[in-house]
Amino acid sequence: MSNADDRVRLGVVGLGFMGQTHAANAEAFGHDVVAGADLVAETRTEFAETYDARTYEEFAEMYDGENLDAVAVSTPNTYHEGAVVAALDRGYDVFCEKPLADDLASAERIADAAAEAEGFCAVNFHNRVATAPAVFTDYRDDGYFGEVTHVDANYVRRRGIPGVGSWFTSEDLAGGGAVVDIGVHAIDFALYLMGYPDVEEVFAVTRTEFGRREDYVDPGDWYDETEDAVFDVEDSATAMIRCADDRTVSLEVTWAANQAETNDFVVRGTEAGAELELGGEALTLYRSGTQGTDHNLDATLTEGSIDHTGWEGSDRRFLEAVAAGSPHGLGTVDQALTVQRVMDAIYRSAERGTSVSID
Structure with a gap:
């Protein structure tokens, strides 16, 4: 300074x-x-x-x-x-x-x-800078969830391809499509919720189903195609990410899909679980117990918020x-490098049609 x-x-x-x-x-x-x-x-x-x-x-x-x-x-x-x-x-x-x-x-x-x-x-x-992950990670660090073993990570847009002809849809400028644009957030958030374990293996499929269609329907006006627009990237990806100690992340990322939009992340632990939205405020905790009788207990965050969220x-x-x-x-460079390795593995796996290891 x-x-x-x-x-x-x-x-x-x-x-x-x-x-x-x-x-x-x-x-x-x-x-x-x-x-x-x-x-x-x-x-x-x-x-x-x-x-x-x-x-x-x-x-x-x-x-x-x-x-x-x-x-x-x-x-x-x-x-x-x-x-x-x-x-x-x-x-x-x-x-x-x-x-x-x-x-x-x-x-x-x-x-x-x-x-x-x-x-x-x-x-x-x-x-990461939101109420739900702040509360979740404190519970996690206190041992509330036991060992976090799996995260179901979703960043799904129904129609949300960025302007075609912008750098987002050019492999030369962006390095990829939906995986690089929004998948990077989902991968980081999932690993962050798990405490950033080492990633060992990835199996993935990428698809380009919507970006080149002349009849693409876009009520939200995301598409904004320009003359001679380049679209040479994927618009969706599905991946299974295996981490150390057989912890896993299932990843679904789309710029466009024929389904409802969702940013839901579902976390499973050996003692409890949780559901929260990517960068959101809502958090639900799931637990079972024997106090009084065998029962399931759901707890929802109703009050409290951190100052200054998001960007x-x-x-x-x-x-x-x-x-x-x-x-x-x-967010550290080492963590960002881990995310980059996962994205690289997603593309290599999709190209080869097999799972790939991360060194």
Whole structure:
């Protein structure tokens, strides 16, 4: 930190929706958005006017020209490595959007750079920052569930393919489709609820059933196809993830499906279980007992909430960590690398038609 009053001097790389979100949250929490970098001139102009910040076409120019404490990286996935590693090399603390990178090799290079860096790198798994997972993990750490053995993880959109022709539907820019966009959240959340066990094996099937259909029905106007749009990624995936000690995750991820939307996560433990939504507030605990008579007991969270959830909460935690000089409680690069390995295994398994091991 360069400022005695704990005001973080933040630079933002990638000034689209998430870059604007990081900047707005930083200002709301009393920090200084001093600069931003983006390849698009119009986006730079809008950012400069909104935040009274200097802007640059290249992130390296911003890094060299500004006195920063931290950097938020929210570019398309394929550009994460360059922006993150260059920031770490200069000693900045970094908040990287999920996933860590567009492929495993790039993610491993980021992890190597983070291990040698003076600053820290955190990854924005914002769905952890909510009431239900906060209550769940405290119960888990107190031993309420016994051993958590299985998580049924669902992130299912009925119709929710991002704008076709945007970087989300381009393998070159994103590294994948639904798995990389929303599956990354579901994988992290499931492993987080389990306490991040080692992952050993993955079996998966990926599908492209909707994204290329001319008769695709989209009442929510997500599709937004542009001329000469590229759609060369999957729009759904089903996977079984086997972890150490035969703990398992069953994963269902879709951008589009002919079923009701769901973000439900069902957790099974040897002493109790739970149901909660990805990044949500509702939590139900399931237990059986013999007190009085054999019975089943369901407990529902009815009151209580944590301050600042989702993107707002994750930004606040990152900025507080920068000010304190400690990344405690944030999504780590090691965890993000585990998620990247799972995503890589999903694609390898789908291509081979067999289960694959994770080294």
